[in-house]
Amino acid sequence: MSKTAWATTYYHFFMNALKRHPSLDMSYFPAEKTFDATKLKNKFDIILLWENHPWGSPDVLEGIKKINIPVICRINDAHDAKIKGKIQYHEKYKIDHYFGYMPKPFFYKYYPKTFPYKEIFYGVEPSLYKNLTPFSKRIKSKILCSGAAASNKLSFRLKDVLRGEQSMWKHYKLRTKCIDLPYVDYTSTLQHEYINDKYPLLLMKYCSSISAHSLYPVIKYWESTAAGCLTFMEVTEKNYANILGFKNKETAIFINEKNYKKLLSEFIYDQNNPKWAEIAQNGYDYTMKNLTNDVAANSLVELFKEYVK
Incomplete structure (x- = not known):
């Protein structure tokens, strides 16, 4: 390797x-x-x-x-x-x-x-998540979403459905919906300078980030909380993300296809509420204790x- x-x-x-x-x-x-x-x-x-x-x-x-x-x-x-x-x-x-x-x-x-x-x-490699940028010094007006995503184009969706379990829409449905929102900054997996060990630096630029995978929780979930982000985390009965042990509105904010717009906009329109920094800190503490x-x-x-x- x-x-x-x-x-x-x-x-x-x-x-x-x-x-x-x-x-x-x-x-x-x-x-x-x-x-x-x-x-x-x-x-x-x-x-x-x-x-x-x-x-x-x-x-x-x-x-x-x-x-x-x-x-x-x-x-x-x-x-x-x-x-x-x-x-x-x-x-x-x-x-x-x-x-x-x-x-x-x-x-x-x-x-x-x-x-x-x-x-x-x-x-989560602990040494990469030291000296975090203070929550108050980060971007508040945008929410970060990064990683692979599907396409909303009809031609793509028609081809994608033929891929069965490899379908991008099956894996990234909610993530793809989130990146269409005007207050979400999206970066793909590799098309930016913050790859490899620099990825935590990208996360630390933002107060909040989205971790969404519709079939199972991925490393991005606990990378985001480790970076001190208020993490909007897709947690449903279908994707079993509850196994990670995060608690809704205590260590992360749980989102799904029905509530994601409401919960994301709540942060955008109430950016200075101290509860966001508290949840982000709790998420960081939980991650560094249990998920490194x-x-x-x-x-x-x-x-x-x-x-x-």
């Missing part, structure tokens, strides 16, 4: 947080097409895989069934498990347990219920202990 890749949220968890954990002695191996797993025998307690797919993990782990080392594997998108042939790697990699920030109900919608899975919310990479590393270590006696 390269730190030059745009997804440095993953880099910091795997390459920094796990390495600094006092209970772990990490060794890293480059992801070639084929890896001889037999050379790990009697040297390691756990094999940790980047993903159950040869994008970041080897396509072949030679001799994996000949060695008695538990295999723990991160999962990325669950909805493309069948599309990308990920399920076949369960036996191919001899995976014992999966983990990721996808809610369990969403994971088991696409994977067999016999596959053990643990929710671990990694992604170090907390996630502790959770992963507890999983390792289930397999190492």
Whole structure:
């Protein structure tokens, strides 16, 4: 995994947080097409895989069934498990347990219920969220919305519906609706200068931001609160975002397709109300206590202990 890749949220968890954990002695191996797993025998307690797919993990782990080392594997998108042939790697990699920030109900919608899975919310590297810009010094007149979005064009929507579970509208419906509002500043995932480790700096420019994903909560949810933003967070029965533990109007503002305009406009037309800064601070405190990479590393270590006696 390269730190030059745009997804440095993953880099910091795997390459920094796990390495600094006092209970772990990490060794890293480059992801070639084929890896001889037999050379790990009697040297390691756990094999940790980047993903159950040869994008970041080897396509072949030679001799994996000949060695008695538990295999723990991160999962990325669950909805493309069948599309990308990920399920076949369960036996191919001899995976014992999966983990990721996808809610369990969403994971088991696409994977067999016999596959053990643990929710671990990694992604916030504490060092990137120090020295926050004071809430009073940030942009108030606009609300930030960033990341991928769908298109409102009819031609796009007609094509998009054919993509099934890959549909942009399925994933980003509310986010796409939000960016049409005149007081929302939108930036796409990469078309700006604040990529990689600079992303927190973009968040810190604004008092408030929108974190919306219609199928499950994404890292953006706890990145936004970690940056001290008043976070308008899509939380519904459908996307299971309540598993994160945020509380409506205490640590975040919960939005959905019915109330988002009302709640966003309440902030815009009452910008100086001190309750917004209080909610933002509470969200920051909750995140730094419960949703950092170090907390996630502790959770992963507890999983390792289930397999190492």
